[in-house]
Amino acid sequence: MRFIYYHRFLHALIITSFLGLVLTGMPLKYSETGWAQTLANYLGGIQTAGFIHRVCGVITFLYFFLHIFYALYYVIRLREEPFFKWLFGPNSMVPWIKDLEDVVGHIRWFLGKGERPKFDRFTYWEKFDYFAVFWGVGIIGISGLFLWFPVFFSKFLPGWVFNVAIILHSDEALLAAGFIFTIHFFNTHLRPEKFPLDDVIFTGRITEEELMHERPLEYKRLVEKGKLESIRTTPPTKTLRIWSRIIGFTAYGVGLIMILFIVYSALREIH
Amino acid sequence: MRQILFIPLIFLLIASPAAALTTSDCFDCHSDEDLTKTVAGTEMSLYVDENVFNQSIHGDMDCTDCHEDLMDAEDEHEESLEAVQCGNCHDDFMEAMEQGVHSPDVARVKTDLPTCASCHGKHDILPADNVRSSIYDLKVPNTCCQCHGSEDVASRHPGIEFDVCSEYEAGMHGIVLIKSGVIFSAVCNDCHGSHDILSAQDPSSRVSHNNVNNTCGTCHAGIVETYNSSIHGKLFREGTGEAPTCPSCHGNHRVDRAMDDEFLVSVTDRCSGCHPEEADTFRDTYHGQVTGMGYAQAAQCPNCHGAHDILPREDPSSKIHPANLVETCRACHPGAGTNFTMYMPHADYHDASRYPYLYYLYLAMVILLSGVFTFFGIHTLLWFLRAQKEEKSKRA
Numbered sequence: 001m002r003f004i005y006y007h008r009f010l011h012a013l014i015i016t017s018f019l020g021l022v023l024t025g026m027p028l029k030y031s032e033t034g035w036a037q038t039l040a041n042y043l044g045g046i047q048t049a050g051f052i053h054r055v056c057g058v059i060t061f062l063y064f065f066l067h068i069f070y071a072l073y074y075v076i077r078l079r080e081e082p083f084f085k086w087l088f089g090p091n092s093m094v095p096w097i098k099d100l101e102d103v104v105g106h107i108r109w110f111l112g113k114g115e116r117p118k119f120d121r122f123t124y125w126e127k128f129d130y131f132a133v134f135w136g137v138g139i140i141g142i143s144g145l146f147l148w149f150p151v152f153f154s155k156f157l158p159g160w161v162f163n164v165a166i167i168l169h170s171d172e173a174l175l176a177a178g179f180i181f182t183i184h185f186f187n188t189h190l191r192p193e194k195f196p197l198d199d200v201i202f203t204g205r206i207t208e209e210e211l212m213h214e215r216p217l218e219y220k221r222l223v224e225k226g227k228l229e230s231i232r233t234t235p236p237t238k239t240l241r242i243w244s245r246i247i248g249f250t251a252y253g254v255g256l257i258m259i260l261f262i263v264y265s266a267l268r269e270i271h
Numbered sequence: 272m273r274q275i276l277f278i279p280l281i282f283l284l285i286a287s288p289a290a291a292l293t294t295s296d297c298f299d300c301h302s303d304e305d306l307t308k309t310v311a312g313t314e315m316s317l318y319v320d321e322n323v324f325n326q327s328i329h330g331d332m333d334c335t336d337c338h339e340d341l342m343d344a345e346d347e348h349e350e351s352l353e354a355v356q357c358g359n360c361h362d363d364f365m366e367a368m369e370q371g372v373h374s375p376d377v378a379r380v381k382t383d384l385p386t387c388a389s390c391h392g393k394h395d396i397l398p399a400d401n402v403r404s405s406i407y408d409l410k411v412p413n414t415c416c417q418c419h420g421s422e423d424v425a426s427r428h429p430g431i432e433f434d435v436c437s438e439y440e441a442g443m444h445g446i447v448l449i450k451s452g453v454i455f456s457a458v459c460n461d462c463h464g465s466h467d468i469l470s471a472q473d474p475s476s477r478v479s480h481n482n483v484n485n486t487c488g489t490c491h492a493g494i495v496e497t498y499n500s501s502i503h504g505k506l507f508r509e510g511t512g513e514a515p516t517c518p519s520c521h522g523n524h525r526v527d528r529a530m531d532d533e534f535l536v537s538v539t540d541r542c543s544g545c546h547p548e549e550a551d552t553f554r555d556t557y558h559g560q561v562t563g564m565g566y567a568q569a570a571q572c573p574n575c576h577g578a579h580d581i582l583p584r585e586d587p588s589s590k591i592h593p594a595n596l597v598e599t600c601r602a603c604h605p606g607a608g609t610n611f612t613m614y615m616p617h618a619d620y621h622d623a624s625r626y627p628y629l630y631y632l633y634l635a636m637v638i639l640l641s642g643v644f645t646f647f648g649i650h651t652l653l654w655f656l657r658a659q660k661e662e663k664s665k666r667a
Contacts, residue, residue: 028557031554032554037565106654107653110653110657111653112657154613158613162557163614163629164629164632167633168632171636171637171639172636178640182648183651186654186655187651192655192662
């Protein structure tokens with residue numbers, strides 16, 4: 001068992017709200033294109049799209065705070081090591097020297113100049129994804145609130161923050177959508193070892209062989225501390241597997257379509 | 272007894288060669304519904320409904336008052352008659368006709384040229400205020416559209432707009448007249464005139480650049496008054512020809528209702544003809560994006576600048592004069608204050624000289640995005656190639 005139910009539930013919230021936000025937000029960014037209008041019409045018109053966008057925004061804040069609560073709970077109650085040892089150790093998301101070494105080592109391995117680095121519980125690209133969400137939710141979320149409640153925020157901020165907010169909101173969203181739908185999809189799911197889908201985030205379960213191969217340091221530590229048995233669980237049920245695929249492939253589909261739309265619009269803008 | 276018979280005979284002998292055909296003589300033959308003649312192979316009815324004629328505006332006149340060439344005719348007459356000369360009595364209208372686009376002098380295809388009868392009818396002419404008249408307000412569009420809505424006629428007159436009738440019907444004037452049956456809605460002749468219709472390019476036309484505002488103002492007097500005091504009105508009086516007139520924004524035959532969403536979301540397009548840069552920068556903003564996608568409630572040009580009363584920023588009565596901005600924003604954003612008005616509704620982050628901070632912020636975003644995508648793009652590609660190799664060697 002790699003991810004408990006709570007983590008999987010939060011990731012499901014992320015998927016739903018993120019897809020909802022991209023689907024309803026991108027048409028506005030590329031409002032001058034025909035597909036934007038078509039997509040908005042399918043979503044029930046631009047007004048409905050705006051409503052969905054705000055609902056998904058609220059879900060985003062919800063999972064963000066649910067995670068913060070969990071993180072605090074973890075640090076205060078579940079943490080088993082001293083604070084600083086944990087903070088810079090393998091069970092924390094904080095990037096540290098080993099991650100930098102892993103980046104270099106990984107690239108050397110890509111180029112055939114070395115062994116594959118031995119990864120631990122969280123790899124550097126996973127940590128990047130994690131903090132990208134923090135950064136993204138922070139920037140996009142706050143600028144989104146500005147744009148949602150301009151009168152309120154203008155009580156103590158000058159009006160030009162809304163000019164700033166729309167640039168940040170729009171370009172950060174492009175970064176987030178572009179990153180998730182290409183880099184995250186590849187790194188986590190589409191690369192040959194995982195193809196077509198790594199369903200660990202949906203089932204929560206990883207096989208012992210995979211853990212051994214993918215995260216040898218974590219495996220070794222678990223064995224040494226005799227904890228491996230405590231996290232051993234049943235294989236995922238067939239229903240869980242099927243649902244993982246349905247959700248995963250739906251997300252691929254939406255992502256792929258949106259990426260095509262974005263690339264098409266971006267190319268059109270250059271012309 | 273003999274004498275009694277003789278008197279009518281003498282009367283006939285003396286009187287008949289000199290006396291003209293009376294109207295009742297004419298109807299002796301022409302009230303026959305089957306009376307026809309054949310012109311170039313087609314059969315033409317020569318029937319005239321006596322009742323209709325008697326009720327027409329010319330009901331008190333004699334046939335020969337108009338068909339003058341029959342003045343001296345016996346009861347049998349030539350089959351082909353000369354054209355009736357309405358101008359003998361209605362000389363002022365004839366003169367007006369000769370000045371206008373329907374004059375025989377300018378007609379390109381003579382057979383398409385409207386005659387008096389094309390619009391007014393023949394034996395059934397009724398005054399314009401008679402509900403059955405072909406020039407009664409409710410009927411005018413039908414009458415004009417016999418030609419101006421006909422594809423057949425259109426095919427012979429390249430360059431003349433022939434969608435005017437469908438456009439008119441779709442517009443507010445047409446809807447009010449045809450669907451709502453409101454008689455004082457504008458019909459063709461209210462704007463174009465009737466006998467002396469001139470091309471819009473002709474400076475003395477009612478719909479020329481110089482005159483069209485006043486033409487609209489005959490009904491929309493209050494609007495024209497407001498317009499006259501606006502920057503557009505001032506520009507119009509300067510006479511450079513650049514000022515927008517009513518149709519520049521509202522269109523001509525199809526005048527849409529300004530409260531309708533369809534009109535509202537197209538306002539930016541209407542203004543962009545003269546203000547392309549302002550329209551472009553507006554379209555990049557949230558207001559521009561949502562209205563561009565059909566959300567009519569968000570602000571467009573007139574919400575901030577006004578419509579008929581547009582004034583430059585420097586004018587104290589301008590909606591965008593600094594002293595009035597709070598009130599202008601509050602129309603949509605109740606509770607907005609001075610801070611709120613510091614929003615830049617036309618900010619262009621591509622313009623480094625006017626909006627340096629936004630430009631550098633945008634530039635920073637571009638660098639961030641390119642950086643992330645370049646690094647991870649290469650990272651991903653290399654990873655893919657390596658992983659492919661590994662998989663192959665594993666299988667081998």
